[in-house]
Amino acid sequence: MLKTQFWFPAAIxxxxxxxxxxxxxxxxxxxxxxxxxxxxxxxxxxxxxxLDFKAEDMNDVLKSLTITDRSGAKINSVRYDASxxxxxxxxxxxxxxxxETSLAKFLDQMKGATLNLTLGNQNVAxxxxxxxxxxxxxxxxxxxxxxxxxxxxxxxxFDLGAASAVKFADPKLDTQLKDYLxxxxxxxxxxxxxxxxxxxxxxxxxxxxxxxxxxxxxKSSYRLIFSSDAQPTLEGxxxxxxxxxxxxxxxxxxVVSGKPVSFITRLYEPRYVDRPExxxxxxxxxxxxxxxxxxxxxxxxxxxPMARIAKKSAxxxxxxxxxxxxxxxxxxxxxxxxxxxxxxxxxxxxxxVKKGESAMLPFLQQxxxxxxxxxxxxxxxxxxxNAAELTNSTGKTLDGGPxxxxxxxxxxxxxxAETIKAGDKRLVSYGVxxxxxxxxxxDSLRDLVREIHLSRGMLTTRSAIQxxxxxxxxxxxxQPKTLIIEHAERPGYRLLDQKPFETTANAYRFEVKLAPSAxxxxxxxxxxxxxxxxxxxxxxPDQLVTWTQNKSLSDAARRQLAxxxxxxxxxxxxxxxxxxxxxxxxxxxxxxxxLRENIASLSKVSGQQEQVQSYARELAGAxxxxxxxxxxxxxxxxxxxxxxxxxxxxxxxxxF
Numbered sequence: 001m002l003k004t005q006f007w008f009p010a011a012i013x014x015x016x017x018x019x020x021x022x023x024x025x026x027x028x029x030x031x032x033x034x035x036x037x038x039x040x041x042x043x044x045x046x047x048x049x050x051l052d053f054k055a056e057d058m059n060d061v062l063k064s065l066t067i068t069d070r071s072g073a074k075i076n077s078v079r080y081d082a083s084x085x086x087x088x089x090x091x092x093x094x095x096x097x098x099x100e101t102s103l104a105k106f107l108d109q110m111k112g113a114t115l116n117l118t119l120g121n122q123n124v125a126x127x128x129x130x131x132x133x134x135x136x137x138x139x140x141x142x143x144x145x146x147x148x149x150x151x152x153x154x155x156x157x158f159d160l161g162a163a164s165a166v167k168f169a170d171p172k173l174d175t176q177l178k179d180y181l182x183x184x185x186x187x188x189x190x191x192x193x194x195x196x197x198x199x200x201x202x203x204x205x206x207x208x209x210x211x212x213x214x215x216x217x218x219k220s221s222y223r224l225i226f227s228s229d230a231q232p233t234l235e236g237x238x239x240x241x242x243x244x245x246x247x248x249x250x251x252x253x254x255v256v257s258g259k260p261v262s263f264i265t266r267l268y269e270p271r272y273v274d275r276p277e278x279x280x281x282x283x284x285x286x287x288x289x290x291x292x293x294x295x296x297x298x299x300x301x302x303x304x305p306m307a308r309i310a311k312k313s314a315x316x317x318x319x320x321x322x323x324x325x326x327x328x329x330x331x332x333x334x335x336x337x338x339x340x341x342x343x344x345x346x347x348x349x350x351x352x353v354k355k356g357e358s359a360m361l362p363f364l365q366q367x368x369x370x371x372x373x374x375x376x377x378x379x380x381x382x383x384x385x386n387a388a389e390l391t392n393s394t395g396k397t398l399d400g401g402p403x404x405x406x407x408x409x410x411x412x413x414x415x416x417a418e419t420i421k422a423g424d425k426r427l428v429s430y431g432v433x434x435x436x437x438x439x440x441x442x443d444s445l446r447d448l449v450r451e452i453h454l455s456r457g458m459l460t461t462r463s464a465i466q467x468x469x470x471x472x473x474x475x476x477x478x479q480p481k482t483l484i485i486e487h488a489e490r491p492g493y494r495l496l497d498q499k500p501f502e503t504t505a506n507a508y509r510f511e512v513k514l515a516p517s518a519x520x521x522x523x524x525x526x527x528x529x530x531x532x533x534x535x536x537x538x539x540x541p542d543q544l545v546t547w548t549q550n551k552s553l554s555d556a557a558r559r560q561l562a563x564x565x566x567x568x569x570x571x572x573x574x575x576x577x578x579x580x581x582x583x584x585x586x587x588x589x590x591x592x593x594x595l596r597e598n599i600a601s602l603s604k605v606s607g608q609q610e611q612v613q614s615y616a617r618e619l620a621g622a623x624x625x626x627x628x629x630x631x632x633x634x635x636x637x638x639x640x641x642x643x644x645x646x647x648x649x650x651x652x653x654x655x656f
Contacts, residue, residue: 020047022209026252028344029240031399032262034060035215037244043069043207049197052245057213058083058193058268064212067197071205079196083269093180103160104144107131114169115148119162125169126150131160192245193268212262216241218255220401222364222417224388226372228408234390236364236398238334238345242353250350255334255363257399257419258342334363336396343397369393372407373482374514375429376438376471377507384436384483385429386413392420405430427484435477436514441470449550450529452557457651459536459547464529466496471522473514481514487524496525536651541568557656564654567647571640578636585629588622595619 026038043049053061058080067075082089090096095109107115108131116125126148133142144160160166168174197207219239226232238255242248334345345363353359369391376384388405392398400419405412413430420426444467451462475481486507487500500508512522536544544565548558599615602608 020044020049020207022049022051022207024244024246024248024251026254027248028254028256029215029218030256030258030260030262031217032259033214033217034212034262036210036212038208038210040206040208042204043197043199044204045199045202047199049199049207049209051195051197051209052192053195053213054245055083055193055268059264059266060213061195061211062267063265064210065195066210068208068210069199069201069205070208071201071203073199073201073205075197076200079198081193081195083193089183090180093176095176095180097180097184102133102144103166104131104133104146107146107160107166110168110173113173115146116165116167116169117146117148117158117163118165119158120164124148124150124156124158126156129155213244216243220255220257220363220399222398222401222403224368224370224390224403224405224415226370226388226405226407226412231367232370232388234364234366234368234370234394234398235362238361238363239358240353240361241358242355245355247355248351248353250352252346253351253353253361254344254346255399256339256342256344257397260342334361336363338397343399345396364394364396364398366394366396371482373484374433374436375427375484375486376436377486378440378488380438382437382439384433384438386431386433387427387429387484388415389425389427389484390417390420391425392422395422397421403428403430435475436481436483437474437476439472441472443468443470449547449552451552452547452550452656454536454557454560454654454656457536458533459539460531460533461547462529462531464527466525466527467493468523468525471524472519473512473522474519475514475517478516480516483512483514485510485512485522485524490526490528492530493526493528496527498522498524536564536654537647539568541565541572544568554656557654560650560654560656564647564650567643567650571643571647574636574640574643578633578640581629581632581636585626585633588626588629592619592622592626595622 020041020043022039022041024037025040026036028036030036039051041049051061062080065078067078069075095106097106107128111128111130113128114125115128116123129147129149131144131146134145135142145157146160147155147157149155168177197209199205199207221237221239223235223237224232225235240253240255334347336343336345347361347363351359351361371389373387373389374384375387398417398420400417403415403417405415415428415430417426417428444465447464447466449461449463453460453462469487471485473483486504486509488507489503495508498508498510501511502509508524510522510524512520514520534543544561547553548561548565553561595615595618599612599619602612602615
């Protein structure tokens with residue numbers, strides 16, 4: 001019996017053949033999440049090179065792939081696996097092949113197709129009527145039988161197990177079957193996609209493919225080695241991870257410090273655009289028109305350009321000889337060089353990293369300018385930190401990463417540093433110095449107004465606040481030390497006395513020499529100057545008098561403020577007199593009302609004429625006083641209006 005599991009895999013091998021391999025030759029790993037790859041190999045006429053990638057990497061490959069044929073031939077196109085699912089791709093075929101599909105079951109789906117059978121020395125052909133498994137009885141095995149309609153009109157049954165060859169007469173069916181099996185073959189690795197490069201030259205030649213794919217960033221770590229009798233040594237290691245699925249055998253490897261721009265553009269998945277429906281008016285059906293009766297007499301970012309990937313430097317002919325430090329027996333094997341805003345370390349010797357493995361490669365071993373000191377910031381608490389001041393004298397860019405510090409042959413602590421360009425300097429702290437204790441005290445002093453200006457009725461004062469932060473430092477150890485105090489820089493404040501030896505974006509740095517077993521203080525005085533603006537018309541006479549006492553005022557300005565203050569006092573006195581007059585007028589008006597009520601009530605009582613006359617005399621006197629007070633009110637109003645006019649004139653004309 002001819003079983004499917006024996007027949008179809010053989011067909012798959014015949015379909016796919018063996019694609020030419022382009023091994024990885026060069027790898028450049030960046031800090032922006034991508035790596036540059038160069039693959040190269042010989043491609044003979046008629047051969048196809050296949051590159052396999054993860055499905056999620058295809059967008060970057062399609063964005064960056066370049067191909068060079070050293071034979072001089074031109075590449076017309078590149079083929080690659082579609083992004084559709086296997087199920088979706090198999091829907092287009094007129095047949096299915098399941099895991100348990102027998103040859104008879106498969107051929108039964110092809111009813112009507114012409115089939116050629118080779119039975120011994122006999123060749124027969126006919127249209128497929130049906131195919132099935134039959135079993136004569138329980139003791140006999142199943143047989144695959146096919147029923148064909150012969151050209152003579154006969155319907156005959158044949159045992160497929162006796163056929164040495166089965167072939168469709170229609171070449172289109174052969175092609176469909178091959179395509180179907182190719183899809184199944186590709187589906188065995190669901191997360192892998194292939195790119196095919198066909199040889200177009202009539203002669204063998206080297207094919208080179210270059211591209212970028214997502215990649216783990218390379219990591220750097222350092223060892224800073226202090227010794228008592230030699231300049232410190234800095235040792236750098238690059239940590240790389242091979243997650244590509246391909247071995248890196250003897251590749252040229254480079255790691256690059258810097259972050260060139262990189263992004264993802266969806267190029268691999270098919271992209272569809274919603275289209276509007278359009279139709280010519282003449283093609284539309286015409287509907288009947290119902291006329292109304294007459295009533296009156298009048299009836300879519302160009303895609304950003306993709307940066308070309310520059311070819312990296314070839315392997316150095318010989319490694320640079322490095323004098324080994326006493327603390328380390330490793331020699332650096334990488335040559336560093338500037339590449340625009342980037343810095344590249346290219347390893348001189350070929351590197352091998354198997355798929356699924358990582359490697360730690362030394363890229364730097366060099367003497368460096370460094371000094372040990374202490375650093376203190378108020379958020380450190382009581383103790384300063386052991387630190388090193390690194391000046392990058394290596395001539396290379398030092399990529400950011402952790403630093404393990406060794407001092408006198410012992411582990412001293414760990415630090416973390418950002419990328420340091422050549423010639424730049426960094427402070428890195430790696431431990432707590434328990435032999436130094438530091439406390440801080442704070443004092444604030446508000447100064448008097450330093451400047452006063454008046455213009456258009458608005459008075460501006462410039463004042464200053466002085467603040468002092470005192471650092472009390474106790475060096476417990478019997479050896480001198482150098483302390484760097486990082487004092488936070490605050491917006492609006494400026495230093496008065498101390499001058500920092502350097503500044504950062506957010507702090508001043510002061511260098512203090514500490515004597516052995518001694519206590520000393522270090523004070524930092526700062527000043528904040530601020531302005532306040534007032535409307536002079538709203539200021540009280542006392543405020544104006546206070547401002548006249550400021551030493552920064554000129555005599556003319558002092559006289560103008562004094563005149564305004566006096567005029568405000570006069571207005572205030574006038575307002576007080578007007579208020580008093582109003583109160584008296586109110587009292588008299590109330591008394592007058594009471595007298596009138598008394599006179600009205602007593603006039604109706606006999607024998608009260610004398611009292612009525614007494615009230616009448618009091619009423620007449622009150623009327624006289626009320627008239628006088630009202631005159632007084634009018635005078636005060638006129639006086640206030642005149643004084644306010646004078647004050648407004650003084651304010652308007654004042655300018656200093």
